[in-house]
Amino acid sequence: MGLGLRRMERLAGVGVGPLAIGAVGVLLLLQIIRRVRRKQVLQDKVVVITGASSGLGKECARVFHAAGARLILCGRDQKRLQEVVEELGVKTDGKTKTYTPCTVTFDLSDTETVASAAAEILKCHGHVDVLVNNAGISYRGSILDTHVSVQKDVMDTNYFGPVALTQAILPSMVERGAGHIVVISSVQGKIAIPYRSAYAASKHATQAFFDCLRAEVERFGLHVSVISPGYIRTNLSLNAVTGDGSKYGVMDKTTAAGWDPVDVAHAVLKAVTYRQKDVLLAGPLPALAVYLRTLWPAAFFRLMASRAKKEKGIKEQ
Ligand SMILES: NC(=O)c1ccc[n+]([C@@H]2O[C@H](COP(=O)([O-])OP(=O)(O)OC[C@H]3O[C@@H](n4cnc5c(N)ncnc54)[C@H](OP(=O)(O)O)[C@@H]3O)[C@@H](O)[C@H]2O)c1
Numbered sequence: 001m002g003l004g005l006r007r008m009e010r011l012a013g014v015g016v017g018p019l020a021i022g023a024v025g026v027l028l029l030l031q032i033i034r035r036v037r038r039k040q041v042l043q044d045k046v047v048v049i050t051g052a053s054s055g056l057g058k059e060c061a062r063v064f065h066a067a068g069a070r071l072i073l074c075g076r077d078q079k080r081l082q083e084v085v086e087e088l089g090v091k092t093d094g095k096t097k098t099y100t101p102c103t104v105t106f107d108l109s110d111t112e113t114v115a116s117a118a119a120e121i122l123k124c125h126g127h128v129d130v131l132v133n134n135a136g137i138s139y140r141g142s143i144l145d146t147h148v149s150v151q152k153d154v155m156d157t158n159y160f161g162p163v164a165l166t167q168a169i170l171p172s173m174v175e176r177g178a179g180h181i182v183v184i185s186s187v188q189g190k191i192a193i194p195y196r197s198a199y200a201a202s203k204h205a206t207q208a209f210f211d212c213l214r215a216e217v218e219r220f221g222l223h224v225s226v227i228s229p230g231y232i233r234t235n236l237s238l239n240a241v242t243g244d245g246s247k248y249g250v251m252d253k254t255t256a257a258g259w260d261p262v263d264v265a266h267a268v269l270k271a272v273t274y275r276q277k278d279v280l281l282a283g284p285l286p287a288l289a290v291y292l293r294t295l296w297p298a299a300f301f302r303l304m305a306s307r308a309k310k311e312k313g314i315k316e317q
Helices: 002-042 055-066 078-089 111-125 148-176 197-220 261-273 284-295 297-316
Strands: 046-050 070-075 102-105 130-133 180-184 223-229 278-281
Touching: 002 261, 046 055, 046 111, 046 148, 055 070, 055 078, 055 130, 055 261, 070 078, 070 111, 078 102, 102 111, 111 148, 130 148, 148 180, 148 197, 180 197, 180 261, 197 223, 223 261, 261 278, 284 297
Parallel strands: 046 070, 046 130, 070 102, 130 180, 180 223, 223 278
Antiparallel strands: none
16 A cells, blocks of 8 residues: 555655756746747837826836837826836836837817817827726715715816827727727726726726727727726825815725736737736635625625624714
8 A cells, every 4th residue: 555655655756856847847838938928919019008106006107118019108297207217218128119208298088179189199199009097086075075076187187088098099099990098997897886986987987988999999990908906006095186176185905915016017008919808807805706796686785784884983982
């Protein structure tokens, strides 16, 4: 019996070595294929990123820059955008040809000026290959205490701004028969949680608009990706607005414990490389909540109501 066991161990020992080497080999090969694919897809491509001065947008700028894209970085603050340009300028991996990004400053919430910003964007390289609608603002507050003007402001930045920019860039993409439009939505574009009404509404609208767009532009050879992340470790909650329009200014625990923006930026790059249509980047619980909302709405509503009661209780302490 002891002999049999030893023989089995020997057999296993013989088998495990080559198996491990084979597995490492396959992984390396997959990595090389991915790198080549990424390079083929993004080298020299013109990529516009809104909200590139901070958080996820800044990380997207880093990964698309490293993949050889010609970037056009957008935001409201030229100085902060220039800092990103300078940071990117010195970081290349030596294998990919990289470019110094252009910058275009404008306020997405002012939809009147978005068309002229889009004209400026198109002037940079004559066309846009990939538009990443990333800029956004969050909100914290109860509906009872929130001015309608705040609901509108959040919609302007998160919904009407990206819609106006996309509509301004779209004709040039249709004319070329090429282009990829990405929008950074949120898990809250799929489920609505209490005390986030303005944000959740803007992201639900975003999901709907870009789903319609995808269907409408497929016949022109264009692609649309809606990315819906859960919490990401950025300044989003610090920059959020409250019911009276003032800044929330708190780094929420959920945000601080969220995804690394680097990982989310790589997921955005992957979505463009593989033309993924709808990407949910969430842990098992939020993912389950998304399915619960569709398959068992009554249970979802009960959970949200008790969450609202609990949160209100915490706020009143
Ligand atoms: N962090 C999360 O937990 C999380 C989760 C899911 C989805 N998201 C989404 O991810 C995206 C990026 O947010 P983030 O987490 O990286 O937050 P962030 O660090 O606060 O960055 C937001 C970016 O949006 C820009 N922006 C805000 N309002 C703007 C306006 N009116 N016009 C032009 N640009 C504006 C800001 O640029 P300037 O201030 O320099 O203009 C900044 O670059 C947002 O769409 C957000 O909804 C975030």
